[in-house]
Amino acid sequence: MMTAPKNGKYRIMSEMNMIPFIDIALVLLIIFMVMTPFLIKSQIKINLPKAKTTDTPPPRQQTLTVQLDKQGVIFLDGKPVRADTFEERLRTMIGDPKEQSLMIEADKDVPFQHVVVVLDAAKRIGITKLGINVKQEKKGASAPAAK
Numbered sequence: 001m002m003t004a005p006k007n008g009k010y011r012i013m014s015e016m017n018m019i020p021f022i023d024i025a026l027v028l029l030i031i032f033m034v035m036t037p038f039l040i041k042s043q044i045k046i047n048l049p050k051a052k053t054t055d056t057p058p059p060r061q062q063t064l065t066v067q068l069d070k071q072g073v074i075f076l077d078g079k080p081v082r083a084d085t086f087e088e089r090l091r092t093m094i095g096d097p098k099e100q101s102l103m104i105e106a107d108k109d110v111p112f113q114h115v116v117v118v119l120d121a122a123k124r125i126g127i128t129k130l131g132i133n134v135k136q137e138k139k140g141a142s143a144p145a146a147k
Contacts, residue, residue: 037078062099064090065133068106072114083114087121097126105133 067075074081081089094100102122106115115132122130 063101063103065103065105066118068110068114070107070109072110083117090121091125100127101129102127103131103133
């Protein structure tokens with residue numbers, strides 16, 4: 001870009017325009033802020049137990065998902081929560097307990113005591129609509145024989 005100084009001769013302006021760089025950096029920051037919760041939630045490894053029949057889950061608008069991984073770590077809305085603070089965190093996240101439904105996704109190898117902790121906390125809060133998410137068995141798969 002050329003500019004005219006006071007004495008009438010043109011010289012080159014040696015300033016860098018930073019505005020396009022800042023715009024790009026802000027757009028990338030927004031993209032990472034939006035995508036981070038989805039990436040974290042997708043990294044929770046849960047191997048759901050299988051069942052021959054499954055019900056369609058209720059609409060996701062009023063369904064809160066609690067996930068339990070193989071080690072028994074409780075994830076509430078994709079964020080890990082300690083078992084001793086789970087009930088109060090759940091209480092702060094729900095509105096009307098009678099209208100709220102809770103979907104539990106527990107790994108098939110998790111000790112049942114961890115599932116009981118979640119169910120007990122939901123019952124004390126007053127949530128009456130509870131569900132356990134399972135993976136539907138394939139139609140051709142046969143059940144193991146009973147001994």
